[in-house]
Amino acid sequence: MDKKSTVFTATHGVMTTEVGVISGALELVTECNDDGVLTLAITYAGAAEWYTLPGEEYRLYDVRDHEVVHEMLVRVLERP
Structure with missing residues (x-):
């Protein structure tokens, strides 16, 4: 099990x-x-x-993409 954690600021909020x-x-x-x-x-x-x-179950086709997907989510959630 691979785990990634990031603290960021969400000015417009996250559902x-x-x-x-x-x-x-x-x-x-x-x-x-x-x-x-x-x-x-x-x-x-x-x-x-x-x-x-x-959302429903989230699944990666290739587990090596986990870090990229994590960083992408952070960038999308923190954008103004």
């Missing part, structure tokens, strides 16, 4: 399944298992409660 939109200093964690299934979780930086991003 979550549990509580709707959250914004500010956030942390995104993505995990990818050996079958390419991605788990996406987000929280306020330093908080204990994690939220999921909306």
Whole structure:
């Protein structure tokens, strides 16, 4: 299981399944298992409660793409 974590600032917010939109200093964690299934979780930086991003099962064709997809998600979520 490969895990990536990045703290970033979301000025316009990020939609979550549990509580709707959250914004500010956030942390995104993505995990990818050996079958390419991605788990996406987000929280306020330093908080204990994690939220999921909306959508169905996320899967990578090639698990080597995990780092690129993680960085791409961060860049999209933090853009103004």
